[in-house]
Structure formats: C-alpha cells, structure tokens
Amino acid sequence: MIKSAITVSLVEEARGGPFVFWNGLQDAFEQAAKHGFDAVEVFAPGPDAVDPQELKQLCDTHQLSVAAVGTGAGMVKLGLSLTDPDAGKRKAAREFVKQMIDFGGQFAAPAIIGSMQGRWGGSLSRDAALEMLKEALEELGQHALHSQVPLIYEPLNRYETNLIKTMADGVQYLESLSTQNVRLLADLFHMNIEESDIADAIRTGGKHIGHVHFVDSNRQATGLGHMDYAPIAAALKEIGYAGYASAESLPIPDSETAAAKTIAAFNKYLR
Template sequence: MSLQIKFGVSTWLWTSPFQTAAIDELFSKIAGMGYDVVEIAVEDPDIIDGKEVKKALATYGLQAVVCGAFGPTRDLTNADPSVHANCFKYIEACMDLCVLWDTRFFAGPMYSAVGKARMLPDELRKNEWNLAVKNLKIVCEMAAVRGLDIALEPLNRFESDLVNTAADVVRLIQDIDHPSARILLDGFHMNIEEPSIEAAIKLAGDKLIHLQVADNYRGTPGTGQTNWNAYKTALQEINYQGTISIESFTPQNKELAQAVCIWHPLAESQDKFAIDGLAFLKQWVAEPAIIQQYSL
C-alpha cells in the first residue's frame, strides 16, 4: 500500500515568531521547493494578519497547518484559573485562524506548559492530569463549534512531565472522551521516549492526524539514525492520509535556539535542510523500503 500524504515544513525552520511581514518571502520559498503545506507556528496571533496570510496561501498554492506555542502563561494545569483563561483566549485566536485558513485542526502540546518537568508526588500529578482533562474538554468544545479537531502532542521527558508517549496521549484522549480530541506525533520526541516508533504509531491508529519529522538529532531527514522503515510500515498499516511535516528550528534566532537547546547549525543552511529533507521524504515514500540512508 502506498502512502497518500502531503509534505509540509514548519515556519520555525526559518523564523520566530511568525508574522505577516515574512509571508511572501517565506511562502514563495516553501512553494518553490515543492512543499504542499506550510506548518505555521503561531506564537503571537496579534502580529499575524490572518487575511493577508490567507491571500498568500492562495497565491503560492499552499495549505496550512497551525501549531501552538505553550509557555508558563498558557498552562492548563496551572493552579491559577486566570492562567487557564489566558490560554483559552490564545487557543481561541489560533482556532479562528484555523477556520480562516481552511485548516481542520489546531495542534500542539496544549495540555500543559512546555518545559514543566518536575518530580511530583503521585497525588499532585493526578490532580494536574485531571485538570488537563477538564480544561481540554473545554478546548474540544471550542474546536467542535468551529468544525475543528485538536491534535495533542506528547513531548519528551525533558520538556514535559505529563504526556511523553503515545500511550500517554491515547490515555489522555480516552479520559477527555470527546470526538475532537486527536493526536500529533513528533519523531524527535518519539526517538527519545518510544521503544518502538512502529508500535507508537500503530497505537495512535486512526486518532493520528498529523506527523512531524526530522532525523534523530533534529537534523535533515535521512542524515541520521532514524528507522524510516518503521515509520513506513506503521503508517501504511493505519492507512495514514495526513501531512508529514518537517519540524526543526533555526539557530539564527537565539531565543528560539536556547528554548530548544540547538547550540550549533544542524545543516549547511536552513534552505538546504528543507530542500534535502523533502528530497529524502519523497524518495522514502516512493520506494518499497529504504535499505540505506539517503546520500546527500
């Protein structure tokens, strides 16, 4: 069975925060490289003119995926309800952009704040889990009235102490018990947390609506140790029909680079990262199996 997928790339590969002034240069580049989808990382909705982005998407023939950024002021497990209210307001703005851009889901680790990694007593961790479930039910209702889903993303142990694995996120959406609750898996985090990428993808099953990839060290796909055959086997088995999107980060933005601990360039240039990564992924999808890593 061949994979019927689209290829995307994150705006974080080049810029942070994403803003309207960047769209023509960035979207023309992404479209010219041969991508179908631009994954827009919305850090601050207030600096994005949604209508201008919509026009640029049409001009360059791109579809959009929208991913959120969740720091301490957007933490649905915080003890302070005013922090929840701020997070809901942000999520609502992002969802409105999803509707405007004809995107069918809003994605990200929206259950808690990124970087919240602590050794907690079992009772406190259970309380935070229950708070995440309660608040994500509200988020799912916000999504449903807009005709959207949410794609919840597990993070590795250094970035979250709540949801690290496919099993964790499956349990989370079971507890949320709402049809809008779905899954995003990110190969970088799976590479740290999952004994088997193949098993993780199969466990997510038909709840998986978005997949982010880079190679194991967050570099160009095809240049590292990632077991791409495991991806293919699992994605074929679950009949995945979504986007496979390259997500990595630019070391040129020092604040972003520090947040994701990228201390040196991961490719000759960010453009070469995107071009070579897409070439590998297209070859990977087209061939029955990859026996050796793609030679750059």
C-alpha cells in the same frame, strides 16, 4: 494520501528552536513552493499577529495550504500553561488557545497543543495536572468543532514535559475524554527518545494520530540523523494516515538544506 509540510516561526523569542524558516511568511511560502511542499505550518506570536488576508493571498499565490498552527507562543511569550496552579492563568491559557483555534480554522488548519500543556511539580500533583489538562482538552476540543477542525495534542519527551510522553499513554488519555475531537501528534524526535519502537508506537496511535512531525533523531532534517524511515513509513500507511508530515526541524546547516533534505526523504518514503 500523506501530504508534506514545512514550518515557519514568526516568534523572535523562540529563535534557535526547531523551525525551518525564520524570515517571514512570504519567504517561507516562496521556499515551500520552490521545494515542492504541499503546505506550511505556522508558529505565530498570537492570533492577531498575522493578517488573514495576507496569509490567504500567499496560499492562493503559491498553491499551498496551512497545515497547522502552533500555540507555543502562549508559553514562550506570555508564560501561559493549561496546567498552571493559578486558575486565572489557566483561563487565560485556554482563551489564547481558543483564539489560535479560530485563527487556524479560517484555513482549515488545526491548532497544536505542545508546550502549553505544562507539567506537574511542586505543590501540583501529577493527577491534579492531568485533570486540569483533561478539562482544557475537553473544552478546547469542543471549541475546535465550530471551525470543523480537530485539536492536536502532542506528547513530548521527558525533558519537555512529565505528563504524557508516549503514544500508548496518549491514546489512553484521549479515550478518557468525552470529546471525540482531539487527535495526537506523532513527533518522530520525541518518539525517538520515549518509544522502544517508533513504528509499533504509530500502530498503537492508529486512528488517533492527526498530525506528524517529520524530523530526524537529532531534531535536524530527515537524513541528517540516524532515524530508519522505512518501517515508520510502512506503519503510517498501514494505519491509513492521510494527514501532514511536517518538517519541524532545526535549520541546520541552513533552511535551504533542511527543506531540500526533508522533501527528498518525503518523496522517497511517503509520497
């Protein structure tokens, strides 16, 4: 059964980004529980920024899970990338992600590689960047096994990366890895830009899809854009997807409305 989740950002440098809640963990968990979500996806400044005991208490109090943890603060705050031409910076990026994997693993929550994948250009060729990314995913995917969680890799749209942008390319790339512990994130916003048919792309992703960002075409909450969710929901059910559909959307016009719109659409199409 597909489960619902909603995002909270604790990273001040990312303010204005596509996260529903911005007023701390306690507020996010209270709001998520009030609206009937199953889990919260946490975008934290780093592995030591959240007290695990506090997070566990919030989960217990509100009967919620942690759906996933983001790693993008490594890029936003520290300027780290898994495809940086500097070997030392690549190593630091991998260490940051490992620590986030270990943090999330305490809650059976996978870590997401999005912006930290970087991009190619200048002196760095696309082939070289993809090889660097491959080495990182091999290492990090195996590391995630220690926490018994997958590593989630997110294809992004052309304005955010020039590496892997579609589900088909993501599947091909994952199937070139030795590790079997990396899954794809199907983000409906990015897919709306890059895919000719989102439902068909989900079928292509199939068993490789490990997380979904449930959002509308304009990066606002579901129902505030022009996305057609019926065929998307049918495709997710067809592939037997049983992970989270998480609201990574802008808090427009406000967090309360974004949460209400998302859960209404989730209950209509995916519950």
